[in-house]
Amino acid sequence: MANHTVWYFAYASNMNRGQMAQRAGSLAEERTARLDNYELNFDKIARGGTGTANIVPAEGKTVWGVLYRVTEQQLKALDRFEGVPEHYRRSEVTVVGGDGKKVGAQVYLARKVRKGLKPDRLYLQKIIQGAEEHSLPGDYIEQLKRFEPA
Numbered sequence: 001m002a003n004h005t006v007w008y009f010a011y012a013s014n015m016n017r018g019q020m021a022q023r024a025g026s027l028a029e030e031r032t033a034r035l036d037n038y039e040l041n042f043d044k045i046a047r048g049g050t051g052t053a054n055i056v057p058a059e060g061k062t063v064w065g066v067l068y069r070v071t072e073q074q075l076k077a078l079d080r081f082e083g084v085p086e087h088y089r090r091s092e093v094t095v096v097g098g099d100g101k102k103v104g105a106q107v108y109l110a111r112k113v114r115k116g117l118k119p120d121r122l123y124l125q126k127i128i129q130g131a132e133e134h135s136l137p138g139d140y141i142e143q144l145k146r147f148e149p150a
Contacts (some may be wrong), residue, residue, distance in 0.1 A: 051117025
């Protein structure tokens, strides 16, 4: 089963191609997708008191991101980078690809959250860069740019 792959939905700094290459190596496939009825925020507590990205259920909202086809080995590497199980937990969500088809994908959800946190400026820039690299919708990129950094 070494060649078994799954879809991973990246909604934050892992949208950045350079970061994903460092963390997971060569990726077989990538495409844009959206997760309906969720919202992006920065309520995951990070070192230094800033917030890192998390998604939470929110009726009528949408989170855009990137679907990567990853091997189980690559997913385990991502688990280490994301701090599973202490900082994030992995869950399955249904996203809608650019072709309109629904796809089951793995996603990381924060374990410990706190309201009122702001993202680090460089971290936020990496997220925006990843969104631009993948040509996510312009209004969503503008929404990302409206987050106030720490």
